[in-house]
Amino acid sequence: xxxxxxxxxxxxxxxxxxxxxxxxxxxxxxxxxxxxxxxxxxxxxxxxxxxxxxxxxxxxxxxxxxxxxxxxxxxxxxxxxxxxxxxxxxxxxxxxxxxxxxxxxxxxxxxxxxxxxxxxxxxxxxxxxxxxxxxxxxxxxxxxxxxxxxxxxxxxxxxxxxxxxxxxxxxxxxxxxxxxxxxxxxxxxxxxxxxxxxxxxxxxxxxxxxxxxxxxxxxxxxxxxxxxxxxxxxxxxxxxxxxxxxxxxxxxxxxxxxxxxxxxxxxxxxxxxxxxxxxxxxxxxxxxxxxxxxxxxxxxxxxxxxxxxxxxxxxxxxxxxxxxxxxxxxxxxxxxxxxxxxxxxxxxxxxxxxxxxxxxxxxxxxxxxxxxxxxxxxxxxxxxxxxxxxxxxxxxxxxxxxxxxxxxxx
Amino acid sequence: xxxxxxxxxxxxxxxxxxxxxxxxxxxxxxxxxxxxxxxxxxxxxxxxxxxxxxxxxxxxxxxxxxxxxxxxxxxxxxxxxxxxxxxxxxxxxxxxxxxxxxxxxxxxxxxxxxxxxxxxxxxxxxxxxxxxxxxxxxxxxxxxxxxxxxxxxxxxxxxxxxxxxxxxxxxxxxxxxxxxxxxxxxxxxxxxxxxxxxxxxxxxxxxxxxxxxxxxxxxxxxxxxxxxxxxxxxxxxxxxxxxxxxxxxxxxxxxxxxxxxxxxxxxxxxxxxxxxxxxxxxxxxxxxxxxxxxxxxxxxxxxxxxxxxxxxxxxxxxxxxxxxxxxxxxxxxxxxxxxxxxxxxxxxxxxxxxxxxxxxxxxxxxxxxxxxxxxxxxxxxxxxxxxxxxxxxxxxxxxxxxxxxxxxxx
Numbered sequence: 001x002x003x004x005x006x007x008x009x010x011x012x013x014x015x016x017x018x019x020x021x022x023x024x025x026x027x028x029x030x031x032x033x034x035x036x037x038x039x040x041x042x043x044x045x046x047x048x049x050x051x052x053x054x055x056x057x058x059x060x061x062x063x064x065x066x067x068x069x070x071x072x073x074x075x076x077x078x079x080x081x082x083x084x085x086x087x088x089x090x091x092x093x094x095x096x097x098x099x100x101x102x103x104x105x106x107x108x109x110x111x112x113x114x115x116x117x118x119x120x121x122x123x124x125x126x127x128x129x130x131x132x133x134x135x136x137x138x139x140x141x142x143x144x145x146x147x148x149x150x151x152x153x154x155x156x157x158x159x160x161x162x163x164x165x166x167x168x169x170x171x172x173x174x175x176x177x178x179x180x181x182x183x184x185x186x187x188x189x190x191x192x193x194x195x196x197x198x199x200x201x202x203x204x205x206x207x208x209x210x211x212x213x214x215x216x217x218x219x220x221x222x223x224x225x226x227x228x229x230x231x232x233x234x235x236x237x238x239x240x241x242x243x244x245x246x247x248x249x250x251x252x253x254x255x256x257x258x259x260x261x262x263x264x265x266x267x268x269x270x271x272x273x274x275x276x277x278x279x280x281x282x283x284x285x286x287x288x289x290x291x292x293x294x295x296x297x298x299x300x301x302x303x304x305x306x307x308x309x310x311x312x313x314x315x316x317x318x319x320x321x322x323x324x325x326x327x328x329x330x331x332x333x334x335x336x337x338x339x340x341x342x343x344x345x346x347x348x349x350x351x352x353x354x355x356x357x358x359x360x361x362x363x364x365x366x367x368x369x370x371x372x373x374x375x376x377x378x379x380x381x382x383x384x385x386x387x388x389x390x391x392x393x394x395x396x397x398x399x400x401x402x403x404x405x406x407x408x409x410x
Numbered sequence: 411x412x413x414x415x416x417x418x419x420x421x422x423x424x425x426x427x428x429x430x431x432x433x434x435x436x437x438x439x440x441x442x443x444x445x446x447x448x449x450x451x452x453x454x455x456x457x458x459x460x461x462x463x464x465x466x467x468x469x470x471x472x473x474x475x476x477x478x479x480x481x482x483x484x485x486x487x488x489x490x491x492x493x494x495x496x497x498x499x500x501x502x503x504x505x506x507x508x509x510x511x512x513x514x515x516x517x518x519x520x521x522x523x524x525x526x527x528x529x530x531x532x533x534x535x536x537x538x539x540x541x542x543x544x545x546x547x548x549x550x551x552x553x554x555x556x557x558x559x560x561x562x563x564x565x566x567x568x569x570x571x572x573x574x575x576x577x578x579x580x581x582x583x584x585x586x587x588x589x590x591x592x593x594x595x596x597x598x599x600x601x602x603x604x605x606x607x608x609x610x611x612x613x614x615x616x617x618x619x620x621x622x623x624x625x626x627x628x629x630x631x632x633x634x635x636x637x638x639x640x641x642x643x644x645x646x647x648x649x650x651x652x653x654x655x656x657x658x659x660x661x662x663x664x665x666x667x668x669x670x671x672x673x674x675x676x677x678x679x680x681x682x683x684x685x686x687x688x689x690x691x692x693x694x695x696x697x698x699x700x701x702x703x704x705x706x707x708x709x710x711x712x713x714x715x716x717x718x719x720x721x722x723x724x725x726x727x728x729x730x731x732x733x734x735x736x737x738x739x740x741x742x743x744x745x746x747x748x749x750x751x752x753x754x755x756x757x758x759x760x761x762x763x764x765x766x767x768x769x770x771x772x773x774x775x776x777x778x779x780x781x782x783x784x785x786x787x788x789x790x791x792x793x794x795x796x797x798x799x800x801x802x803x804x805x806x807x808x809x810x811x812x813x814x815x816x817x818x819x820x
Contacts, residue, residue, distance in 0.1 A: 016588070083591075171814050175488050175489075175815075179489045183458075207813070211812040211813070267678055300713075302706075302708055306588060308585055308588075310719055389813070400805055402621040402799060403577055403805075404580050404581050404584050
């Protein structure tokens with residue numbers, strides 16, 4: 001097969017993760033190799049995803065990272081170094097101007113390889129662009145590379161970025177558990193973890209149990225209906241056993257009627273404005289009223305997706321791997337695919353990089369399966385822990401500068 | 411001088427830090443050495459501070475850590491491994507029973523060395539016990555070893571535990587800055603840092619500027635009156651310059667009338683109960699109303715004092731050093747003192763361990779001095795950054811177990 005020659009472009013889209021630049025680095029590593037082999041000319045980076053592409057806001061990444069310099073620093077820099085956007089593309093039928101504009105730019109820069117690193121919306125963009133190219137006979141390889149701390153994409157065993165976020169959650173929960181255990185007074189601590197529709201990241205709070213720690217007393221995922229009375233009873237029972245009760249909840253837990261727990265304790269200010277507080281704070285107030293003991297809520301917030309100082313080596317290696325792999329499968333002629341990580345049957349943990357037809361992936365969400373959630377709907381099973389544990393394994397020796405992790409600016 | 415022979419006891423008190431066990435390790439290292447030299451017999455650890463002492467709830471630390479084994483793991487374990495308490499001792503005149511009980515126990519176990527690791531209240535305990543011993547002719551060395559992330563103790567250049575918390579704050583703020591900079595839409599992010607009366611930890615959020623990052627747009631310390639209108643104007647001005655505005659506030663900022671900013675936006679629930687939200691959330695709601703852009707608040711919460719996975723080498727080495735030093739000065743006959751860290755005049759950063767008479771220290775708070783705060787009261791001066799920077803320098807190679815930092819249980 002003759003290899004398609006031309007330039008390439010890469011973009012990042014959607015919410016930040018600590019590993020999204022490791023994948024960018026993988027694409028750059030792949031492109032530098034392909035340039036050496038004479039297959040790819042320039043790898044352009046689009047700033048702020050497809051928005052920057054439409055403005056022709058490009059940076060020459062083959063030049064910026066010539067010889068692979070500083071790619072190790074790029075791999076430890078959290079949050080899209082090229083900038084990001086949140087844009088759900090309309091269909092070509094609804095928005096023909098945007099598509100013809102995109103393809104004019106592709107022709108102008110002789111771009112034959114299009115790599116898009118992102119979550120569900122980004123995979124939808126990849127799907128639409130690859131189909132449009134086929135229909136309009138423009139030869140190009142469009143490849144999606146997944147990233148999301150939510151771990152909710154189909155077709156892949158897990159998503160790049162999830163392992164590092166899970167390591168941060170597991171480590172932080174283990175540390176919080178130490179903190180709250182120093183006193184002898186009854187106290188309930190509620191930790192709120194990201195993940196509106198999928199509870200994977202929340203589930204990783206169960207991991208301290210395999211590392212000399214204890215599991216949180218209660219873990220609530222959005223995959224199960226949240227029952228307030230049962231919750232209060234469970235806390236009372238836990239308090240009767242030990243004073244330091246730790247609860248971990250997903251931001252997205254909902255009652256039987258579909259309303260978010262975070263909306264269950266709406267308050268109004270002096271002007272009558274309704275103020276929303278988040279699930280953790282709402283439950284803190286409810287526990288305080290109904291049980292009366294000391295209660296604290298902790299929202300892990302942005303740090304859980306941006307903690308470049310605490311990376312899973314497994315995650316970073318795989319994140320680089322899917323980036324490199326994207327260039328490889330594109331050179332071999334694949335288009336309209338998303339890169340995947342496949343878990344291999346083996347004694348220890350082992351994975352390989354693959355790809356899957358994107359039309360089967362985009363716009364579907366993969367939640368935590370039943371066999372990973374305890375029957376009481378407030379904990380994680382051994383099978384769930386066995387799935388999660390290898391993904392946080394290994395550390396990266398982060399480069400520091402003046403006491404803080406070094407980051408790169410592109 | 412003849413060295414006083416007998417047993418020793420050590421306790422931990424007050425809020426957790428990531429370095430409080432490094433100091434405990436220092437005391438154990440000192441005691442193991444003194445045992446070898448025939449000066450100290452057994453080093454007892456009291457559980458939950460003076461509360462456990464009164465229950466005679468002791469653990470033999472010389473046996474537990476014989477030969478120094480596992481002390482490296484103890485040094486990376488956050489939050490008091492012996493447990494803690496919050497107890498402000500009354501004076502001997504007001505509570506003679508407790509004092510005579512304490513001294514009965516000291517005699518029963520032949521304890522001649524009393525080491526207490528803690529903050530202001532703990533130093534007050536050290537002061538009271540050492541004076542009582544002198545008045546009642548019981549020969550004992552009572553030595554306080556400071557710990558607090560607040561860095562607000564007198565007589566010492568800085569406190570053990572502060573450097574690691576400051577490193578966590580600086581690193582996390584640097585990472586949050588990366589996260590919020592990926593989009594092009596106007597957004598204000600408010601980070602709330604611990605420190606009710608002293609702004610040292612909040613000030614450390616300025617450090618990313620020396621590590622290839624940028625300083626937060628605005629930093630507010632409790633040492634200055636917080637002016638809401640000026641705050642809103644400053645945010646508007648920052649937004650006119652760039653879309654990603656980052657504000658860092660101390661939890662303890664107050665208005666001119668003395669009320670906490672966190673109480674400025676009290677809300678009531680459906681039952682009329684007033685709900686307090688914290689300073690960050692209150693300001694988030696106010697900015698949303700008065701400016702109307704996207705606003706997010708992030709409370710760094712317990713992780714900033716418990717993050718054993720991100721330790722300042724400078725802090726841990728000094729924390730071990732003051733622990734060892736406490737044993738040394740006690741052996742040399744000092745009592746009623748608190749260990750100090752003294753910054754030496756030198757080209758680079760250099761410190762030594764000293765001690766100071768405790769009566770001059772207890773119950774006084776050391777705030778951030780004027781020369782470290784900008785004239786506009788919303789930033790940190792170069793002098794402030796020069797003071798803070800060395801304290802977060804250096805990293806500890808943390809031992810991991812199944813992807814999470816290894817901790818010890820005593």
